[in-house]
Amino acid sequence: MIFGAILAGGTGTRMNLTTMPKQFLPLGDKPILIHTIARYLKCEKIDAVIVGVHADWVEYTNGLLEQYLPGAKNRVKVITGGTDRTDTMLRLLNAIEQTYGASNEHIVLTHDGVRPFFTQRMLEENIAAVYEYGAVNTVSPAIDTIVVSEDGKTISSVPNRATMFLGQCPQTFRVSQLKAVYNSLTEEERKTLTEATKIYTMRGLPVYLVQGAASNIKITTPADYTMAQAIAEDFED
């Protein structure tokens, strides 16, 4: 089976929000998170969508699903996320196996709740590539020059821009392998390694690249939210 997992455990601190995490802010006719869920549901290859939100927002999210996606009840499941990104990811993987059984054939596309402008083309390419390569990262070529500074004060190196990409989502994995890779982390590694693709790369596992888009932004600041509203006006998928 093929699953869409959504990480939406954030509580919105970078938006200076005291009342509502940013994934619940409106964008056009519906909240950001509902855009993200609906985009997954539009892809018929995806059997089910699992959303991890903070415990305080599970009921609220279920209410939004009732309101905006009433016909999708049997394809979407909301669970309580964890204390950090990795914890939420592992809870999503466990929820998949508890509900649908463990299988080496299970595929999971992972996505940020606050990154609503991905496309069906990206989903299709992620799914096609994961069967061949085992792991996939959606990326966008670096437009700005990337500068490396080890001390944050002076430049250490300026790598060849043609080899530099900005990591986006979806990231797609085999469920069983992703669990095994997370479980291989030491306590120390788990504190610092929050990027699944980085762990794969460190373990010598291939991660295939799929082309994202500059518009596939993550909404984390008020400026991003302003830009998202501009993108939403023209966005077609």
Next chain:
Amino acid sequence: MIFGAILAGGTGTRMNLTTMPKQFLPLGDKPILIHTIARYLKCEKIDAVIVGVHADWVEYTNGLLEQYLPGAKNRVKVITGGTDRTDTMLRLLNAIEQTYGASNEHIVLTHDGVRPFFTQRMLEENIAAVYEYGAVNTVSPAIDTIVVSEDGKTISSVPNRATMFLGQCPQTFRVSQLKAVYNSLTEEERKTLTEATKIYTMRGLPVYLVQGAASNIKITTPADYTMAQAIAEDFED
């Protein structure tokens, strides 16, 4: 003396413009390039601003200056740019020395014509740092994970994001040293090395970092232009 140099030699191909390079598009009450020039002029430490545009647009640019910045005639000079970025940069440096004489004390802030949202704080910090370190790059911390791929197909490495920065402008140098560094390039190097900060780093010369801003974008695509219009509404400097 302290000079503000503006690279505006582009002809707008990435915007699919057949009539007008993007630096001349309107943003609020005036063209993008006029915003950029006016931002430099606002900084009293900058003695003169030199703008390099394509030969076909020199007269047009002088007309814009008449219209939008009539009082600045003796602080702004428009010259014909070159066939590429490096060529335009060298012409700007030569124009400075031809007009104001050569001096080891000359400082040049270099900026993209299509990057109008820099601030007086960035200019002040560039000027302060160049006297101490000799070269300065305005940068913004990477928000997205940066992914390195040597072949463009699979991930080679995922560097520590805390060490990764997006290069912006201004970039600030001593005029005489910048000329010497460019002149030290072989024919082959000149074809591939378009980033002055990269050449400095390769030559073992320190380049100090100054904090930019996410809003300090370069307007190169229609999506950037849409975002720029959103930024312009709230921008204060």
